[in-house]
Amino acid sequence: MSADQTQNLTDGMHIIVDALKKNGIDTIYGVVGIPVTDMARHAQAEGIRYIGFRHEQSAGNAAAISGFITQKPGICLTVSAPGFLNGMVALANATTNGFPMIQISGSSDRAIIDLQQGDYEELDQMNTAKPFVKASYRVNKPEDLGIALARAIRASVSGRPGGVYLDLTTEVLSAVMDKDAADKTIFTVEDPAPRQIPSPDSVNKALKLLASAKRPLIILGKGAAYAQADDNIRQFIETTGIPYLPMSMAKGLLPDTHPQSAASARSYALSSADVVVLMGARLNWLLDHGKGKHWSPETQFIQLDIEPSEIDSNRPITAPVVGDIYSSIESLLAGLKSTPVKSPTEWLASIDEHKKINVEKMAVKLNTDTSPMNYFNALRAIRDVLVDHQDVYVVNEGANTLDNGRNIIDMYQPRKRLDCGTWGVMGVGMGYAVGAAVTSGKPVVAIEGDSAFGFSGMEIETICRYKLPVTILIFNNGGIYRGDGVNLHGDQDPSPTVLMGGARYDKMIEAFGGIGYQATTPAEVQEALKAGLTSGHPTLINVVIDPAVGTESGHIGNLNPKSVVKN
Numbered sequence: 252m253s254a255d256q257t258q259n260l261t262d263g264m265h266i267i268v269d270a271l272k273k274n275g276i277d278t279i280y281g282v283v284g285i286p287v288t289d290m291a292r293h294a295q296a297e298g299i300r301y302i303g304f305r306h307e308q309s310a311g312n313a314a315a316i317s318g319f320i321t322q323k324p325g326i327c328l329t330v331s332a333p334g335f336l337n338g339m340v341a342l343a344n345a346t347t348n349g350f351p352m353i354q355i356s357g358s359s360d361r362a363i364i365d366l367q368q369g370d371y372e373e374l375d376q377m378n379t380a381k382p383f384v385k386a387s388y389r390v391n392k393p394e395d396l397g398i399a400l401a402r403a404i405r406a407s408v409s410g411r412p413g414g415v416y417l418d419l420t421t422e423v424l425s426a427v428m429d430k431d432a433a434d435k436t437i438f439t440v441e442d443p444a445p446r447q448i449p450s451p452d453s454v455n456k457a458l459k460l461l462a463s464a465k466r467p468l469i470i471l472g473k474g475a476a477y478a479q480a481d482d483n484i485r486q487f488i489e490t491t492g493i494p495y496l497p498m499s500m501a502k503g504l505l506p507d508t509h510p511q512s513a514a515s516a517r518s519y520a521l522s523s524a525d526v527v528v529l530m531g532a533r534l535n536w537l538l539d540h541g542k543g544k545h546w547s548p549e550t551q552f553i554q555l556d557i558e559p560s561e562i563d564s565n566r567p568i569t570a571p572v573v574g575d576i577y578s579s580i581e582s583l584l585a586g587l588k589s590t591p592v593k594s595p596t597e598w599l600a601s602i603d604e605h606k607k608i609n610v611e612k613m614a615v616k617l618n619t620d621t622s623p624m625n626y627f628n629a630l631r632a633i634r635d636v637l638v639d640h641q642d643v644y645v646v647n648e649g650a651n652t653l654d655n656g657r658n659i660i661d662m663y664q665p666r667k668r669l670d671c672g673t674w675g676v677m678g679v680g681m682g683y684a685v686g687a688a689v690t691s692g693k694p695v696v697a698i699e700g701d702s703a704f705g706f707s708g709m710e711i712e713t714i715c716r717y718k719l720p721v722t723i724l725i726f727n728n729g730g731i732y733r734g735d736g737v738n739l740h741g742d743q744d745p746s747p748t749v750l751m752g753g754a755r756y757d758k759m760i761e762a763f764g765g766i767g768y769q770a771t772t773p774a775e776v777q778e779a780l781k782a783g784l785t786s787g788h789p790t791l792i793n794v795v796i797d798p799a800v801g802t803e804s805g806h807i808g809n810l811n812p813k814s815v816v817k818n
């Protein structure tokens with residue numbers, strides 16, 4: 252082949268990078284190796300940031316949370332078979348939560364795989380991915396790479412967002428074609444997430460039902476946060492005066508201190524409401540499926556959701572409004588002119604009475620200093636620092652650390668609380684922290700149970716390597732749920748066991764150039780947290796918590812199967 256001929260040739264790994272660039276992808280999260288290392292090098296050479304992780308699950312979590320924050324698909328790059336499978340947990344979690352993410356993985360020789368002749372990292376990845384994603388594509392020809400990426404982008408962000416798998420075979424990555432011809436095959440996807448306007452009849456029916464309600468309640472879900480309809484949602488809530496409940500990742504759509512928030516009277520609000528508006532929130536296990544002691548059988552539902560099949564999932568929906576939330580809220584606001592809605596003042600007043608009682612009870616727990624600390628006074632210390640840092644991202648996982656953190660740490664801005672989400676997955680923490688810091692450049696505070704942290708803890712090296720403004724607080728109560736030394740019957744185990752509680756996580760980060768603090772009092776927690784936020788340097792605070800406090804599985808112990816056999 253003559254020199255000029257090679258000058259006008261390209262190959263698959265260059266074509267896919269050109270297509271990514273053409274679609275505004277500026278970051279790839281991954282763990283490279285055979286057969287995708289050179290693709291990552293080409294991406295870097297073309298100005299795409301490559302963020303290299305220690306485990307593919309964290310790389311995938313970073314990609315997924317960047318999708319939630321930006322509405323653009325986060326890209327995770329993995330090697331074949333084991334690397335692909337490690338990323339799959341994050342991709343499945345993205346689909347479950349409705350976060351747009353594309354996992355691109357190299358895969359081995361199709362001919363050998365299909366005859367099961369034992370290739371290096373042999374696995375039929377496209378078919379393995381199918382149950383966990385919105386779409387799963389495999390590319391065999393270089394000229395198909397442009398359309399394949401376009402389809403993956405559209406599938407990940409249109410309708411209910413989610414995970415998409417894109418399989419690049421070894422052959423296609425090295426396949427050569429004419430550069431000019433290749434350039435004609437890549438293009439910018441046009442309007443990948445088209446607005447889905449709800450029917451006027453559905454909007455009018457919803458408004459009429461709301462106007463007749465004596466005790467209306469709005470439940471804001473992470474779909475409402477994702478929709479980036481922040482001002483219109485706030486305007487609708489404040490114009491109608493309807494109380495609202497934010498689900499965990501919808502916190503901050505309105506400040507948690509807002510007078511119409513019913514969060515600290517949640518049980519009373521749910522059980523007393525006569526009309527409930529589900530706004531980008533599923534009536535799933537997080538809302539007891541709309542049944543049981545927290546719900547009245549008389550309650551009528553309005554549901555705003557982009558996914559038609561979500562309607563009637565658990566309770567009959569009287570007024571479904573199927574469309575994207577941005578368009579639906581716009582239509583509802585416009586409809587208020589002809590169908591005004593005003594929540595009765597006595598309803599909010601009765602919620603306020605219940606809030607007052609609950610806030611006073613919680614204040615006693617929050618302000619009682621104990622030694623060692625418990626979840627409440629440690630979280631109150633963090634809350635009182637973050638009130639002066641309202642733009643930080645808060646990552647949160649664990650059991651007691653998560654469930655108490657959700658109720659105690661106030662959020663003031665949308666899409667800033669990033670937690671275990673619908674699946675309650677442990678191990679999202681460090682990936683989410685990296686994804687949020689890389690995507691936004693803003694500081695991140697990760698509030699971690701010590702067991703939860705362990706799932707992705709090695710990524711503190713990644714955080715230090717990229718010098719990210721992440722401060723990690725590890726609630727060290729000695730292990731999963733309760734301290735290791737506490738046997739399953741709750742009493743202190745007399746046998747000498749190594750309590751995880753003695754672990755000095757703060758020493759770990761020092762090994763990678765980060766700053767570590769040991770905190771045994773709320774004041775020490777505050778001092779270390781302020782230092783981490785001020786320095787912007789990777790910081791880890793080992794928050795020593797009494798191993799005897801907390802409950803197994805936090806607030807969801809009731810989901811455990813009950814054993815009738817006395818052992």
Ligand SMILES: Nc1ncnc2c1ncn2[C@@H]1O[C@H](COP(=O)(O)OP(=O)(O)O)[C@@H](O)[C@H]1O
Nearest residue numbers: 411472473474498531532533556557558575576
């Ligand atoms: N842009 C959007 N417009 C309308 N609905 C959306 C949008 N994005 C996501 N959704 C929907 O929002 C819902 C989110 O529900 P869920 O994840 O259960 O939230 P939460 O756990 O916060 O209650 C999903 O049913 C999803 O289809």
Ligand SMILES: Cc1ncc(Cc2csc(CCOP(=O)(O)OP(=O)(O)O)c2C)c(N)n1
Nearest residue numbers: 649650651652677700701702703730731732
């Ligand atoms: C991938 C995965 N594997 C296991 C589990 C099960 C679990 C739920 S909560 C939890 C950790 C609780 O300990 P932690 O110390 O973090 O919390 P706490 O001290 O009470 O604040 C586990 C292991 C889940 N949900 N996901």
Ligand SMILES: [Mg+2]
Nearest residue numbers: 701702728730
């Ligand atoms: Mg713990």
